[in-house]
Amino acid sequence: MANEKFGVPRVSVTGTMLQTNRYMEKNVRLVGYVVKNTGNSVDVNTGDNITVKLQFDAPLDEPLEGLIDVFGRVTGKDLILVEHYLTVVPEIAEDFDLPNYNKAITYLGSSDNPWTQIDF
Numbered sequence: 470m471a472n473e474k475f476g477v478p479r480v481s482v483t484g485t486m487l488q489t490n491r492y493m494e495k496n497v498r499l500v501g502y503v504v505k506n507t508g509n510s511v512d513v514n515t516g517d518n519i520t521v522k523l524q525f526d527a528p529l530d531e532p533l534e535g536l537i538d539v540f541g542r543v544t545g546k547d548l549i550l551v552e553h554y555l556t557v558v559p560e561i562a563e564d565f566d567l568p569n570y571n572k573a574i575t576y577l578g579s580s581d582n583p584w585t586q587i588d589f
Contacts, residue, residue, distance in 0.1 A: 479540060483571045484519020484547075486578055492543045499523075499539045499549060500570060506532040513537060516571030522548050536562035 479496045486492060487499075499521060501513030511523045511533050523539055536557035541549040557565065 480578070481574045482543075482578065483517050483574050484515035484521050485517045486575070487519070487521060487543060487549075488546050490546075493545075495543055496552075497541065497543055497549065499541075500536065500567065501539075502536055502567070503533045506534075511537075513539070516567035516569075517575075520547065523551050523554075524548060525551050535559060536565055536567075 479498045480492070481498045481500075482492055484499075484501070487497075499513070499515065501515040501521065503511055504514050504520065505512040506529070509525050509528050511525075511529075512520050513523060514520055522545075523537075523541070524544075533554075533556060538555040538557060539549060539551055540553050541551040544550050
């Protein structure tokens with residue numbers, strides 16, 4: 470359900486998580502490094518070394534590069550239709566640990582509710 474302040478709920482995913490049908494037609498968030506620009510699309514490499522194609526509605530005004538944070542809808546095992554995106558400034562991107570970020574996302578995605586308290 471959408472909300473005026475925060476928009477459509479999204480789940481953060483890794484490239485490997487997209488290889489399943491679990492996220493097909495779902496709203497997701499993906500972080501990766503741009504490896505190729507081609508008109509209306511961009512290829513990004515995720516922290517788990519999967520290449521994902523990002524499809525835009527219109528050609529980009531300028532090529533994207535570096536670390537990108539993407540919000541969109543999954544339409545294939547390696548394809549996201551982009552609704553909006555953020556480029557990460559190089560000063561932050563150079564210290565960003567994408568492989569460990571992916572480990573955290575994988576862990577969070579392995580549970581229906583990772584925020585539940587475990588009683589010992």
